[in-house]
Amino acid sequence: MSNALHQSPSGPDSALSNALSILFEPSPVLHTKLAPELHPLLQSSSKPVSTYAELIDLAVEHIYTWDQDSQARFISGHPRIGENKNLSKLSAQEQNATPSPGGARVTPPEVLARLAHLNACYEKRYPGLIYIVFVNGRTRAAVAELIESQLGLEHSLSPDSPVLDSIQPVQVGGEEWASELNRAVGDVGLIAKSRLKTMGLN
Structure with a gap:
């Protein structure tokens, strides 16, 4: 995985935003929330990320901490x-x-x-x-x-x-709705992992 993802700013045209857009599909919340919030985590030694697969795992784990509205806006990018x-x-x-x-x-x-x-x-x-x-x-x-x-x-x-x-x-926000949202976020992660194989990356 390119070091530029760790080092570049987290704006909409950054290497990190571009990589996330390819893996997850571009969406406003990806550029305004996911990329800026992941950027400091990538720079932190407590969350070492050296592969795109690890980046996907980190992103999905982080998305699960969001409020439900933000998660729903994220999956609507697909x-x-x-x-x-x-x-x-x-x-x-x-x-x-x-x-x-x-x-x-x-x-x-x-x-x-x-x-x-x-x-x-x-x-x-x-x-x-x-x-x-x-x-x-x-x-x-x-x-x-x-x-x-x-x-x-x-x-x-x-x-x-x-x-x-x-x-x-x-x-x-009820149990059935939340369960379906949770499944959808997980499937977005599976789609992203599949894209890595398509692109010959890891």
Whole structure:
């Protein structure tokens, strides 16, 4: 890991902010809170960090100490599952789809429509959160089934079932909401570790 991450200032254009943006996806809270708070920890001898994997572990451990609103704003830096626009190169690779005969990855439109509806259902169920999961090689169709399981829905390719108004939200900050936030932060860490392998780093 570059010494510049330890030594550079912690502004939005610093080496540390840039590295964190690649590993975790850029977001305002990453630049204004995570990078500035990690910078002194990296310089401290009590928290020696010599690899990107250790940087990810330190970052996730630190994010867990934040208030829930800050954690939710952090995970919202990731794109929704199934989104095709404004994706970073790594996010586009991770949004795993079904390979076509020519080798390109193409997700059937009905799966994308289902995912868009499931994302809306999830966000109705868990106000202030977006669905984050470590895809780990699964297709978007398989991820749609994960969201359905999370929401207690039967498998379907319907683009509008169940009716969004039928989804009952859980209490923000309550046990179920907090548990889902906690899982999402952990999965962001798993995604970042997977990116290291993609980039051939450690």
